[in-house]
Amino acid sequence: MLDSDQEILQTALNWLKQGHQITLITVLKTWGSSPRPVGSLMIIRSDGLHAGSVSGGCIEEDLLSRVKQNQLTNNEKNNHPTTLAYGSNNQLAERSGLPCGGRIELLVEQLENRLQLETIINKINKGQLVCRRVCLNTGEVSLHPASATDEFSYHDNTIKKVFGPAWxxxxxxxxxxxxxxxxxxxxxxxxxxxxxxxxxxxxxxxxxxxxxxxxxxxxxxxxxxxxxxxxxxxxxxxxxxxxxxxxxxxxxxxxxxxxxxxxxxxxxxxxxxxxxxxxxxxxxxxxxxxxxxxxxxxxxxxxxxxxxxxxxxxxxxxxxxxxxxxxxxxxxxxxx
The missing domain is CATH 3.40.50.720 (NAD(P)-binding Rossmann-like Domain)
Incomplete structure (x- = not known):
């Protein structure tokens, strides 16, 4: 059985091979009530088909609408990864369906690198750990060795998420x-x-x-x-x-x-x-x-x-x- 991250990555790879455009969403920070922890993933195809989740369902509908309307593409920076916040004020909370009063910050990426996905999936299948690092300043996405105790981190405009076997x-x-x-x-x-x-x-x-x-x-x-x-x-x-x-x-x-x-x-x-x-x-x-x-x-x-x-x-x-x-x-x- 695949774990959640592995299943999402494999689905993303399959969609890329079929020629679809894919947006990858990652939970960066949460405040207050939040049903999904940091590091949770969601992928969305340009036609709205999706896998994974980043909340209890209260913001997914808005994300799907934005992807289908091409509103999450960062054309000014050649599709560099960017961040998106929900629930930062009462008006946004009401529009985004966050009545619980929680707040969430997300990483938004246009997923294109099939080789990196294949590398991560191969490492997971071999029981190995690998860290995927995203730099918001440069847009660079790179893979690095990881240890068992490495956890998800977000600071200094750098996001690190470890993929591999669960504990x-x-x-x-x-x-x-x-x-x-x-x-x-x-x-x-x-x-x-x-x-x-x-x-x-x-x-x-x-x-x-x-x-x-x-x-x-x-x-x-x-x-x-x-x-x-x-x-x-x-x-x-x-x-x-x-x-x-x-x-x-x-x-x-x-x-x-x-x-x-x-x-x-x-x-x-x-x-x-x-x-x-x-x-x-x-x-x-x-x-x-x-x-x-x-x-x-x-x-x-x-x-x-x-x-x-x-x-x-x-x-x-x-x-x-x-x-x-x-x-x-x-x-x-x-x-x-």
Whole structure:
């Protein structure tokens, strides 16, 4: 299944190949009530056909009308990207259908570069991250390497949006604890996948909204978690299953790998992994016992400690990256 951004980019590429003119709209800033976050995308063909959204529907009609009347083309600057604001005053709010009182600023571009779209889509398909940068001063649109913790940004007339895999948590084991971790992960906007080849656990899994796969853990890791925004948690207490997943995850580019168990059990696990020829550096990446030490005992408390530790690691990585003291490992990509 394609994620929202990937689906929009693929649709845009298909339309360009068919010879259509396309306007790309990106949410830059929001104030007050806003159903769509910054970085959200919408594409509009010159005939009004569109995909994606930038609001809850309150300004799309006006955008479609403007595109069909060729009012969003910046002819004075050879179609350079430009910005458009809605809801900046009461009169505009009334005309644009923003009764909620919110405000929104949008980036408007005429999308023409098929090669760049193909490059972004190819990187996404390979599990890689890529940053698309737009300069409002020069109109230049360029692609650059990106790291897992890079986020959408808009400052100094420069817009940066990162495309690539969504943050994904692969849970090994469909037991009681995984249910709580999955539910908290959903609230934190992770894509959650549960892997358990044991039939009795598959039958008992109660969360129908969470994807459950039945392949072996090592195959699941190879298929799902080979990217910088992936998290692998082994929660079965069964070394035969957990160690299979860890052997793969610790050799890949995962952001976080954690394993359930006591300190003694995880000391023994590290010895087994070393005997299976994982390097000390690879084994050092393992968070085990997984979770923050908050004195948790119940499955719900353990799930809170696990998700809190993942959140802390993500936030720490962003802070380190932003203050310039260190760099998060970046994808080894060669962007044309």
């Amino acid at each position: 994904t948590i692969l849970l090994i084991g469909a037991g009681h604890l995984s249910q709580y971790v999955a539910q908290i992960g959903l609230m934190l906007n992770y894509h959650i996948i549960v892997c358990d080849p044991r039939e009795e656990y598959q039958i008992a899994w109660p969360l129908k909204e969470i994807e459950l796969i039945k392949i072996m853990p090592d195959d699941a890791v190879k298929e799902i978690s080979n990217h910088q925004r992936s998290i692998v948690l082994t929660l079965t207490h069964d070394p035969k299953l957990d160690d299979m997943a860890l052997l793969e995850a610790l050799t890949l580019n995962c952001f976080y790998v954690g394993s359930l168990g006591s300190k003694r059990n995880n000391d023994n696990r590290r010895k087994r992994l070393a005997e299976l020829e994982l390097s000390p550096l690879q084994i050092k990446q393992l968070h085990a016992p997984v979770g923050l030490p908050i004195g948790s005992h119940t499955p719900a408390e353990i799930a809170v400690s696990i998700m809190a530790d993942i959140t802390a690691n993500r936030n720490l990585s962003v802070n380190i990256s932003n203050d310039g003291k260190s760099q998060i490992a970046q994808n080894n990509i060669n962007v044309a």
